[in-house]
Structures are given as structure tokens and as C-alpha cells.
Amino acid sequence: DVKVTQSSRYLVKRTGEKVFLECVQDMDHENMFWYRQDPGLGLRLIYFSYDVKMKEKGDIPEGYSVSREKKERFSLILESASTNQTSMYLCASSLPGSNEKLFFGSGTQLSVL
Amino acid sequence: RKEVEQDPGPFNVPEGATVAFNCTYSNSASQSFFWYRQDCRKEPKLLMSVYSSGNEDGRFTAQLNRASQYISLLIRDSKLSDSATYLCAVKKEYGGSQGNLIFGKGTKLSVKP
Numbered sequence: 001d002v003k004v005t006q007s008s009r010y011l012v013k014r015t016g017e018k019v020f021l022e023c024v025q026d027m028d029h030e031n032m033f034w035y036r037q038d039p040g041l042g043l044r045l046i047y048f049s050y051d052v053k054m055k056e057k058g059d060i061p062e063g064y065s066v067s068r069e070k071k072e073r074f075s076l077i078l079e080s081a082s083t084n085q086t087s088m089y090l091c092a093s094s095l096p097g098s099n100e101k102l103f104f105g106s107g108t109q110l111s112v113l
Numbered sequence: 114r115k116e117v118e119q120d121p122g123p124f125n126v127p128e129g130a131t132v133a134f135n136c137t138y139s140n141s142a143s144q145s146f147f148w149y150r151q152d153c154r155k156e157p158k159l160l161m162s163v164y165s166s167g168n169e170d171g172r173f174t175a176q177l178n179r180a181s182q183y184i185s186l187l188i189r190d191s192k193l194s195d196s197a198t199y200l201c202a203v204k205k206e207y208g209g210s211q212g213n214l215i216f217g218k219g220t221k222l223s224v225k226p
Contacts, residue, residue: 042218104156
């Protein structure tokens with residue numbers, strides 16, 4: 001089974017802190033994604049990557065950046081966390097050509113105080 | 114019109130009932146459609162793809178109506194274990210994150226004994 005692992009299940013940070021959310025997948029998938037999920041707003045795509053060192057903006061990239069130095073790892077960075085970035089963050093991976101079959105990690109609930 | 118819309122529910126049904134969810138999409142050029150299931154406090158998982166001819170997987174039937182631009186999910190003989198949120202997803206055919214999935218906000222189903 002594909003395993004997508006997110007480093008933390010719960011995270012509490014202060015406004016202005018730099019926050020790193022890590023995601024690792026073990027199935028050699030080329031494609032990796034970061035979503036956030038909020039009540040009433042659903043899942044929204046922040047950034048995605050189709051290859052090492054490659055990144056593309058999703059629908060809501062403002063306030064975020066990403067890093068993909070190795071194929072298995074995709075990091076989401078909040079340069080200066082704000083309270084409106086309190087959310088559930090979900091990482092996903094997929095094979096090329098089948099990015100509809102997404103395998104999600106179990107999520108990181110981030111609270112920014 | 115929003116890109117992908119779902120009735121949020123909740124749908125509260127007794128065990129054994131048949132329940133149907135609809136999901137409308139705005140882009141008539143959309144080609145690929147999916148249903149994901151998300152259990153409470155868990156990550157989404159692909160339930161089934163939706164094909165033009167309709168498809169069935171046990172008690173679950175997915176259908177596509179291109180003329181009216183909606184997809185549907187029918188669950189027969191509901192089980193307690195079907196209680197979850199059902200997310201529809203449509204492949205984005207244009208724009209900055211083309212090729213990625215746009216998710217609906219989800220429909221919550223609660224099956225009661």
C-alpha cells in the first residue's frame with residue numbers, strides 16, 4: 001500500500017513564525033500536492049510538483065512556498081504564519097497521468113495563535 | 114456558478130435505505146470525474162471514478178449526466194459503515210492548475226440504526 005506520511009498530526013505555532021510541514025511518500029510517485037481543508041470551503045490546492053525541484057502554484061498559493069529537493073519529500077513552508085492559515089493541511093501523491101488517484105496523508109491540523 | 118458544487122447535507126438515513134448525492138460542475142469541457150470518501154478526522158480516499166456509461170461497484174453506482182453537467186452517487190442498502198463525507202472531484206481542464214482535481218465541499222452522510 002502507498003504510504004504518505006506527514007510529520008505532525010497537530011501543530012501549534014505563533015503568528016509570524018516560520019512553519020515547515022513535511023510530507024514523505026514511499027511509492028516513488030512523481031506527483032505531489034499540498035491541500036488545505038477548511039469547514040465550508042472544502043479542499044483547496046496550494047501547490048503541486050510533478051518532479052524534483054519543480055513546483056507549480058495551485059489555486060491559493062499566497063503566503064506559502066514549497067520545496068522538493070528529493071522525489072519522496074515535499075515540504076510546505078509558511079514564511080510568516082498568520083491566523084488565517086489555521087487549517088487542516090493534507091499532502092497527497094500520485095503517479096503521472098493518473099493524478100486523479102490521489103493518495104493522501106493523514107493530515108496536519110495547524111493552529112496559528 | 115462555482116466550479117464544483119455539492120449539497121452539504123447532512124443526509125440522515127436509516128440502515129438499508131437508498132440514498133443519492135448529486136454534484137454539479139460548471140465547465141462543460143470537463144472529462145474526468147471521481148467520488149472520494151472521507152471518514153471523520155481521516156484523509157480522503159478514492160471511492161470510484163465516474164465513467165460516461167455509468168459504473169457500479171457493489172452497492173455503489175456512479176453516473177454522469179453531461180447535458181445537465183452533474184454526477185451522481187447512489188448507495189443502496191446503506192450500512193452504518195457508509196457514514197462519511199463524500200467528495201466529488203472534477204479534473205480541471207484549463208487555468209493555472211490545469212490537470213489537477215477540483216473538489217466539492219462534500220456531502221455528509223449519517224446512517225442510523
